Amino acid sequence: MDYEAENFINVIESEFDGSVDLVFDTVGGETLVESTEITKPHGQMVTILEPEGAWGTAYQKNLGVQMLFLERARRPLDALRRLVDRGQLDPVIDSVLSLEEVAEAHDMVEGGGLTGKVVLDVVGS
Numbered sequence: 001m002d003y004e005a006e007n008f009i010n011v012i013e014s015e016f017d018g019s020v021d022l023v024f025d026t027v028g029g030e031t032l033v034e035s036t037e038i039t040k041p042h043g044q045m046v047t048i049l050e051p052e053g054a055w056g057t058a059y060q061k062n063l064g065v066q067m068l069f070l071e072r073a074r075r076p077l078d079a080l081r082r083l084v085d086r087g088q089l090d091p092v093i094d095s096v097l098s099l100e101e102v103a104e105a106h107d108m109v110e111g112g113g114l115t116g117k118v119v120l121d122v123v124g125s
Contacts, residue, residue, distance in 0.1 A: 021044065039061065044066070
């Protein structure tokens with residue numbers, strides 16, 4: 001889904017019969033609060049960013065809201081790599097840059113509008 005071209009609430013309403021059990025927010029801002037509209041009562045919401053907005057609806061629907069700090073640990077990354085190697089996970093990559101281009105990579109991520117992840121090639125550097 002292109003979050004800049006499509007309204008995620010409309011997509012959820014049409015693709016998932018109006019609501020979901022779990023929301024995992026990687027966008028930030030008011031996205032999580034807006035997601036309370038399409039989260040089932042007693043559903044779960046997780047964000048990796050600082051959420052904003054008014055939380056009255058989450059309270060009224062008895063939603064669980066969790067803040068997740070992403071830790072840099074090898075074990076989960078190895079598990080993801082195995083999924084990719086087996087063809088069970090197909091990551092969307094916007095750009096591959098050399099380690100020397102790390103400042104450009106940061107600018108791209110901070111600028112938004114990417115269609116996938118920015119990957120730093122540390123082996124080829």
